[in-house]
Amino acid sequence: MKFNWTSDEATTYPINIDSFLNAIKCSWVKRYLDNTNTSKWKLFYQKILKKYGDSLIFECNISNTILHEIANENIFLSDVLSAWSDVTHNLETQTSSKTILWNNKDITSNNKTFFYKDWFERSIKYVDQLYDYRIKDFYSFDNICYIYGTSSNHFLKYYTLIKSIPIHIKSEINTNNTPCTQATFV
Template sequence: MKLFYQKILKKYGDSLLFEYYISNTILHEIANENIFLSDVLSAWSDVTHNLETQTSSKTILWNNNDITSNNKTFFYKDWFERSIKYVDQLYDYRIKNFYSFNDICYIYGILQIIF
């Protein structure tokens, strides 16, 4: 049973899902595979959201309902696998600005695909 849940969670960032407020879109997608797991994640997310945003200096980047593109959360598996989890990892505190896409790719060894 544990392997079944791990397989579902892996698509959305694995245990990282327990670190932020999960979007309804993600919960709906998970519910299509397992309603119980979706309910557990929803309850956990609701309980911990306010506490985490008030006490944590790091904001989770992936599948975060507060960070969207075209009103959708996102998860880049290749970036996550390179240990990019938090918004502050994309920020250069020396110049007080976010890194460029090229800088992020260089720093984290991400292959740039040119179209």
């Protein structure tokens, strides 16, 4: 197939090569998220991504530095994750109440993001799930243990996470009166 474009047509339809390449790389995310896909390549990448929440990684506000660390010298995975981050960063319209706790470049301690697998498996995903709207402050550690059934041995994990949430996220949650979760302290 041959295309005979005039110079006028070429300027009418400019091709952004970076966007085109990012779109191709992002198409692999769709293949990865397809639950019917049991290809060996997917199983290989699942093993790598499992310790970061598996498909959760595609929802997180993650820095390119951390993405490269996750990919651990796997150039293909690094390229796909970077492209996905670039594309979704441009589309981001979420409020802070929907801010994901895990792998979030804005919530760090010693320049490292958080991912508590045991908390994630108990459906703790968003910042506002740790927030008590009645008293306009974060739940106490004992309340978190009670509500989500987390281990009472992990006070330091809780304290480090809560103290690492930046003030701008905390203040936006304070002004938001609508919790995004149904978890309620009884």
